[in-house]
Amino acid sequence: MSKNLTKRGEDYSRWYNELVVKADLAENSGVRGCMVIKPYGYAIWEKMQAALDKMFKDTGHQNAYFPLFIPKSYLSKEASHVEGFAKECAVVTHYRLKNAEDGSGIVVDETAKLEEELIVRPTSETIIWDTYRKWIQSYRDLPLLINQWANVVRWEMRTRLFLRTAEFLWQEGHTAHATEAEAIAEAEVILGIYATFAERFMAVPVIKGTKTPGERFAGAVETYCIEALMQDGKALQAGTSHFLGQNFAKAFDVKFDTKEGGLDYVWATSWGVSTRLMGALVMTHSDDNGLVLPPKLAPIQVVIVPIYRGEDQLAAIGAKVNPLMEELKAKGISVKYDDRDTHKPGFKFNEYELKGVPVRLAIGPRDLENGTLELARRDTLAKEVVPMEGIADRIVSLLDEIQEAIFTKAEAFRDANITEVDTYEQFKEVLEKQGGFVSAHWDGTPETEERIKDETKATIRLIPLDPKADPGRCVVTGKPSPYRVIFAKAY
Amino acid sequence: MSKNLTKRGEDYSRWYNELVVKADLAENSGVRGCMVIKPYGYAIWEKMQAALDKMFKDTGHQNAYFPLFIPKSYLSKEASHVEGFAKECAVVTHYRLKNAEDGSGIVVDETAKLEEELIVRPTSETIIWDTYRKWIQSYRDLPLLINQWANVVRWEMRTRLFLRTAEFLWQEGHTAHATEAEAIAEAEVILGIYATFAERFMAVPVIKGTKTPGERFAGAVETYCIEALMQDGKALQAGTSHFLGQNFAKAFDVKFDTKEGGLDYVWATSWGVSTRLMGALVMTHSDDNGLVLPPKLAPIQVVIVPIYRGEDQLAAIGAKVNPLMEELKAKGISVKYDDRDTHKPGFKFNEYELKGVPVRLAIGPRDLENGTLELARRDTLAKEVVPMEGIADRIVSLLDEIQEAIFTKAEAFRDANITEVDTYEQFKEVLEKQGGFVSAHWDGTPETEERIKDETKATIRLIPLDPKADPGRCVVTGKPSPYRVIFAKAY
Numbered sequence: 014m015s016k017n018l019t020k021r022g023e024d025y026s027r028w029y030n031e032l033v034v035k036a037d038l039a040e041n042s043g044v045r046g047c048m049v050i051k052p053y054g055y056a057i058w059e060k061m062q063a064a065l066d067k068m069f070k071d072t073g074h075q076n077a078y079f080p081l082f083i084p085k086s087y088l089s090k091e092a093s094h095v096e097g098f099a100k101e102c103a104v105v106t107h108y109r110l111k112n113a114e115d116g117s118g119i120v121v122d123e124t125a126k127l128e129e130e131l132i133v134r135p136t137s138e139t140i141i142w143d144t145y146r147k148w149i150q151s152y153r154d155l156p157l158l159i160n161q162w163a164n165v166v167r168w169e170m171r172t173r174l175f176l177r178t179a180e181f182l183w184q185e186g187h188t189a190h191a192t193e194a195e196a197i198a199e200a201e202v203i204l205g206i207y208a209t210f211a212e213r214f215m216a217v218p219v220i221k222g223t224k225t226p227g228e229r230f231a232g233a234v235e236t237y238c239i240e241a242l243m244q245d246g247k248a249l250q251a252g253t254s255h256f257l258g259q260n261f262a263k264a265f266d267v268k269f270d271t272k273e274g275g276l277d278y279v280w281a282t283s284w285g286v287s288t289r290l291m292g293a294l295v296m297t298h299s300d301d302n303g304l305v306l307p308p309k310l311a312p313i314q315v316v317i318v319p320i321y322r323g324e325d326q327l328a329a330i331g332a333k334v335n336p337l338m339e340e341l342k343a344k345g346i347s348v349k350y351d352d353r354d355t356h357k358p359g360f361k362f363n364e365y366e367l368k369g370v371p372v373r374l375a376i377g378p379r380d381l382e383n384g385t386l387e388l389a390r391r392d393t394l395a396k397e398v399v400p401m402e403g404i405a406d407r408i409v410s411l412l413d414e415i416q417e418a419i420f421t422k423a424e425a426f427r428d429a430n431i432t433e434v435d436t437y438e439q440f441k442e443v444l445e446k447q448g449g450f451v452s453a454h455w456d457g458t459p460e461t462e463e464r465i466k467d468e469t470k471a472t473i474r475l476i477p478l479d480p481k482a483d484p485g486r487c488v489v490t491g492k493p494s495p496y497r498v499i500f501a502k503a504y
Numbered sequence: 505m506s507k508n509l510t511k512r513g514e515d516y517s518r519w520y521n522e523l524v525v526k527a528d529l530a531e532n533s534g535v536r537g538c539m540v541i542k543p544y545g546y547a548i549w550e551k552m553q554a555a556l557d558k559m560f561k562d563t564g565h566q567n568a569y570f571p572l573f574i575p576k577s578y579l580s581k582e583a584s585h586v587e588g589f590a591k592e593c594a595v596v597t598h599y600r601l602k603n604a605e606d607g608s609g610i611v612v613d614e615t616a617k618l619e620e621e622l623i624v625r626p627t628s629e630t631i632i633w634d635t636y637r638k639w640i641q642s643y644r645d646l647p648l649l650i651n652q653w654a655n656v657v658r659w660e661m662r663t664r665l666f667l668r669t670a671e672f673l674w675q676e677g678h679t680a681h682a683t684e685a686e687a688i689a690e691a692e693v694i695l696g697i698y699a700t701f702a703e704r705f706m707a708v709p710v711i712k713g714t715k716t717p718g719e720r721f722a723g724a725v726e727t728y729c730i731e732a733l734m735q736d737g738k739a740l741q742a743g744t745s746h747f748l749g750q751n752f753a754k755a756f757d758v759k760f761d762t763k764e765g766g767l768d769y770v771w772a773t774s775w776g777v778s779t780r781l782m783g784a785l786v787m788t789h790s791d792d793n794g795l796v797l798p799p800k801l802a803p804i805q806v807v808i809v810p811i812y813r814g815e816d817q818l819a820a821i822g823a824k825v826n827p828l829m830e831e832l833k834a835k836g837i838s839v840k841y842d843d844r845d846t847h848k849p850g851f852k853f854n855e856y857e858l859k860g861v862p863v864r865l866a867i868g869p870r871d872l873e874n875g876t877l878e879l880a881r882r883d884t885l886a887k888e889v890v891p892m893e894g895i896a897d898r899i900v901s902l903l904d905e906i907q908e909a910i911f912t913k914a915e916a917f918r919d920a921n922i923t924e925v926d927t928y929e930q931f932k933e934v935l936e937k938q939g940g941f942v943s944a945h946w947d948g949t950p951e952t953e954e955r956i957k958d959e960t961k962a963t964i965r966l967i968p969l970d971p972k973a974d975p976g977r978c979v980v981t982g983k984p985s986p987y988r989v990i991f992a993k994a995y
Contacts, residue, residue: 043578043634044622047571052650055568077546080538081624081655081671082594085601087534089609100601103573104612105624107595108659110576118580121595121621130612131535133572133596133624143534153846159543164572164655168599180572355644 016367020301025245029296033174036304036368038291046172046179050288053368056312058182058288062162064214064309065184065286068206074158074186079140081164082131087139091264094138097231101168103133103179133166138232138257138283141187142265149189149279151270156199157189165287175292176249176504183287189279191271193258196280197235200256203284204237207252215290216307216420217241217297218427219251220450220499222475227459230283234258240474240499242427243296246448248474248501251293254284292504298392298419304369305392307419308412315341315348315408316370318361320377327352330376333401340405346412366391371415372408392419433497437488440500444469450501454494456487465489471500507858511792516736520787524665527795527859529782537663537670541779544859547803549673549779553653555705555800556675556777559697565649565677570631572655573622578630582755585629588722592659594624594670624657629723629748629774632678633756640680640770642761647690648680656778666783667740667995674778680770682762684749687771688726691747694775695728698743706781707798707911708732708788709918710742711941711990713966718950721774725749731965731990733918734787737939739965739992742784745775783995789883789910795860796883798910799903806832806839806899807861809852811868818843821867824892831896837903857882862906863899883910924988928979931991935960941992945985947978956980962991 018035019027034040038054041047050058066076082105088095109125112118134140141159148154166180175181186203190196204221211217219239229236233255241251262268262278271277298305308314317338319330334350341348349370351361358375365373375387386404389396392415399407430449434440443451451471455461466472480496487494509526510518525531529545532538541549557567573596579586600616603609625631632650639645657671666672677694681687695712702708710730720727724746732742753759753769762768789796799805808829810821825841832839840861842852849866856864866878877895880887883906890898921940925931934942946952946964957963971987978985 040638042571042631044571044573044575044631047573049571049635050569052566052568056566058569059567075543075547076550077543078541078549078673080533080535080540081657082535082538084535085610085612088601095610100610100613101599102601103596103622104598104601105594106597106612108592110579110591110593110595110623119576119586119591121576121597122591131594132601140533140535144540147531166572182569 016303016363018301018303018367021244028301029292030174032295032299032303038295038304039174041174044179046169048174048178048180050182053312054291057294057306057310058291060310060312061210061214061290062184065206065210066162068210069160069184069186072158072202072206074160074188076161077159078161078163079137079144081134083134083137083140085130085132087143088132090139091232091261093260094232094264101170102135103166103168105131105133134163135165135167136283136285137161137163137165137185138187138261139265142261142267142281145187145189145279146265146267149267149269152191152272155189155191155269155279156195158186158199159188160184160186173292175288175295178288181288183285185285186283188282189262189267190282191269191277191280193280196258196282197256200235200237200254200282200284203254203282204239204252207254207284207286208239210286211239211241211251211290211293212420214307214309215294215297216309216416216423217251217293218420218424220475221478222499223478224253224475225459225462225473225498227462228473230255232257232260234260237478238475240450240501241293241297242430242449242501243293243504244426245296246430246502248450248503249289249293249296250474250503251290252284252286255282257281257283297423299369302394303367305419306369306371308371308416311369311371312347313349313365313368313370314346314412315372315374316361316365317348317350317374317376318358318365319350319352320358320375326378329378329381333376333381337401337405341408344405344409346408362389372411374404390415392422431499434488435485440465440488441469444471444500444502448502450474450499452497452499453488454485454496455498456490456492456494458490461487461489465500469502471502474499474501474503507794507854509792509794509858512735513792519792520783521665523790523794524786529786529795530665532665535670537660539665539669539671541673544803545782548785548797548801549782551801551803552701552705552781553675556697556701557653559701560651560675560677563649563693563697565651565679567652568650569652569654570628570635572625574625574628574631576621576623578634579623581630582723582752584751585723585755592661593626594657594659596622596624625654626656626658627774627776628652628654628656628676629678629752630756633752633758633772636678636680636770637756637758640758640760643682643763646680646682646760646770647686649677649690650679651675651677664783666779666786669779672779674776676776677774679773680753680758681773682760682768682771684771687749687773688747691726691728691745691773691775694745694773695730695743698745698775698777699730701777702730702732702742702781702784703911705798705800706785706788707800707907707914708742708784709911709915711966712969713990714969715744715966716950716953716964716989718953719964721746723748723751725751728969729966731941731992732784732788733921733940733992734784734995735917736787737921737993739941739994740780740784740787741965741994742781743775743777746773748772748774788914790860793885794858796910797860797862799862799907802860802862803838804840804856804859804861805837805903806863806865807852807856808839808841808865808867809849809856810841810843811849811866817869820869820872824867824872828892828896832899835896835900837899853880863902865895881906883913922990925979926976931956931979932960935962935991935993939993941965941990943988943990944979945976945987946989947981947983947985949981952978952980956991961993963994965990965992965994
């Protein structure tokens with residue numbers, strides 16, 4: 014397989030788009046802005062889902078499923094939600110088609126018009142809090158810790174595979190609590206889960222923080238986030254966890270009898286990560302040869318390619334490979350033996366490099382004689398001839414090593430791209446020449462935040478959690494600032 | 505917990521509706537025809553998904569994800585598909601909302617009208633075959649064995665929780681093959697998976713067969729199905745697998761280079777089961793006391809209820825229960841210890857009966873003295889006092905026993921309700937007085953099928969797979985018939 018992949022240095026954006034398609038992760042569909050997630054990409058997403066789902070369940074959350082559609086009137090109920098939330102939504106207005114009278118195909122049946130339009134959910138706070146009103150009467154019904162895996166739709170004008178699509182897949186957690194402190198603790202627990210997942214499974218280092226009021230989720234009192242840095246120096250918001258206060262409980266009239274005999278509105282959180290994480294995964298690790306996948310999320314962790322001439326050699330190699338396959342599978346490793354006779358080894362090597370398979374083994378007739386095989390690491394592209402004996406154990410530890418190595422590499426890159434600046438000139442220069450996270454003092458006003466965004470396209474990605482006291486002066490206005498915040502251009 | 509559940513004998517339909525809500529499986533939402541699947545119900549669905557997903561993957565299928573929306577024009581491409589398929593679909597016509605000028609809320613932005621309307625998928629053959637055209641060039645690209653887990657929408661006018669809802673969850677498999685024989689074999693493999701899943705996991709006995717042309721899926725050459733019998737004598741179609749011939753390949757121009765150097769249209773199948781299975785599960789096993797769940801799909805397999813007065817007794821019971829919990833969990837059994845002090849044991853007993861927990865253990869102070877506990881089976885409601893020693897092993901085999909027993913009971917009921925009739929009078933009498941499956945001769949014409957449906961509301965549920973030669977005469981027209989087919993009133 015010839016890769017023909019644009020190099021990152023030439024055009025990072027094009028490299029990304031090509032890689033997602035060529036590595037069989039996803040492609041655009043016939044529906045504007047909607048993608049098809051191909052089996053190889055979906056297998057990675059399934060591994061992400063499984064890991065996150067286990068972490069949610071281990072912390073007491075349950076899954077449920079709420080309707081795809083939201084009556085239009087629900088969206089108006091929480092004022093800042095409707096005000097702040099993008100109104101680019103798919104709107105269902107009719108419920109029937111009919112054959113066109115001229116025989117030209119099918120048309121919308123205008124007599125089947127909905128009394129109230131339905132919105133395809135862009136997020137589910139409103140329909141869920143309308144339901145929670147029926148579920149919550151007493152403090153005994155709390156906390157309610159619910160998650161759903163679902164598709165959502167936001168009618169984006171400019172879309173990119175995984176990063177910004179009209180329809181995307183995600184999980185959205187919606188919890189209800191008896192106290193403010195419990196709800197805040199929940200939002201922080203989830204932030205911790207997201208960070209742990211990003212770092213341990215995706216091998217993507219993240220910074221935890223909170224958003225400025227201007228960047229908060231519409232309807233939230235506080236938005237917690239994790240931010241990752243892509244290889245082109247742009248930030249990517251990888252997950253958000255919102256403390257919603259009593260805003261949705263008030264909007265949907267969800268009150269409960271308190272333990273103390275009173276009546277109060279319920280406290281809420283919501284939180285989500287989406288198929289956008291697939292974009293972060295690709296852009297953090299991959300290189301000019303294709304994907305680099307962390308072993309914990311790779312659908313195929315080890316591929317074995319036979320180098321042979323004729324059926325006899327192939328049979329002899331197969332006799333060695335089959336017990337190795339069994340041994341690896343018994344150790345929980347997903348392994349593929351590619352003995353297709355329709356493609357040459359070089360084609361296969363390219364294909365698995367492109368697809369980011371962490372470890373590749375090649376076995377030829379000389380290896381059979383010597384009791385060896387060739388072992389290649391996708392992350393470093395290093396190859397070595399190693400003894401067949403003990404190879405399964407070696408692979409187990411190598412997969413751990415690779416998982417660790419790509420995290421360390423990404424972390425070193427991220428750390429090398431956090432720059433402290435003290436003047437607006439430096440700020441602009443760093444953004445222009447290097448990119449990355451810019452750590453700077455800000456006077457805390459939306460006006461300055463807005464001005465910086467207009468002039469540099471950089472936004473405040475986050476206010477660090479538990480910022481260390483480090484008084485200084487705003488790079489723009491010179492007004493006092495208690496600590497630095499993190500700016501970047503972002504996806 | 506007081507159940508207040510209508511009895512099956514009084515009003516089966518009402519019993520079902522009440523049970524689904526009271527057992528916390530699902531409820532109606534604020535959106536007409538769309539349900540909320542509650543955590544307890546969703547946990548059962550997740551177990552169904554896991555079992556089916558494993559069976560699909562073990563037979564070489566991969567998951568993927570295709571868009572929620574289908575351009576209206578796609579639906580017109582396969583003539584019999586558009587003709588036969590219900591046109592009751594949710595139609596997206598606009599992509600933006602805006603604030604009403606009079607401040608009354610939000611309204612549809614009429615300037616944001618789609619050039620071509622989008623249909624929320626009622627099933628995905630059209631969008632998937634539009635995609636397969638890009639994926640399939642050669643016999644080397646075949647077979648393509650793909651499944652997706654998704655939500656779909658069919659605008660049903662009369663809805664019932666799980667059985668018929670506007671939005672439902674399902675899996676839909678869509679496969680592409682080089683030969684007709686391969687595609688037919690695939691459709692049959694899937695039928696086998698569905699039957700095995702229904703019988704081994706759901707403990708629901710099914711009959712396999714094919715549909716008459718009038719009951720086939722729109723666009724299918726052959727529709728295979730499994731049919732189950734509910735306790736009220738009505739049939740429920742539990743899964744379908746369609747051999748689609750080359751119909752969709754022709755409609756979407758999907759051709760491939762054959763191994764022999766020719767060019768041919770691709771052969772196809774599609775197949776699905778949905779959250780409707782939840783309805784079949786409830787209606788097959790449950791009784792006037794509530795749900796009866798097969799252990800393999802029960803979210804909680806064993807519940808332990810302490811009977812105590814005061815903290816000391818509770819602590820003493822807890823000291824016995826905790827190691828038992830660990831032992832059961834180590835054996836892969838999901839167990840819950842309900843030591844809530846807000847509810848009495850009788851309330852808890854009722855609650856777990858209602859929710860169909862297969863095994864209930866109760867431990868009181870006398871049990872502590874005697875080294876015993878009370879063991880109750882949900883399916884038979886039998887209770888006995890048993891020794892604490894060896895209880896974990898006993899539970900493991902008891903769960904298997906219950907799984908088997910509820911299948912056997914359902915099978916005996918089903919078998920007792922297949923009646924062979926030889927005259928139309930008998931046919932009508934059996935339908936009226938007993939219900940169930942009626943095995944009768946039919947002359948093979950759509951006219952007779954239609955007449956029977958009009959006059960009795962019974963439809964041909966299936967033509968048995970590999971029917972035994974058993975010539976006879978149609979109960980209506982007296983014309984010759986090679987074998988009997990199965991009629992029933994159906995959900």
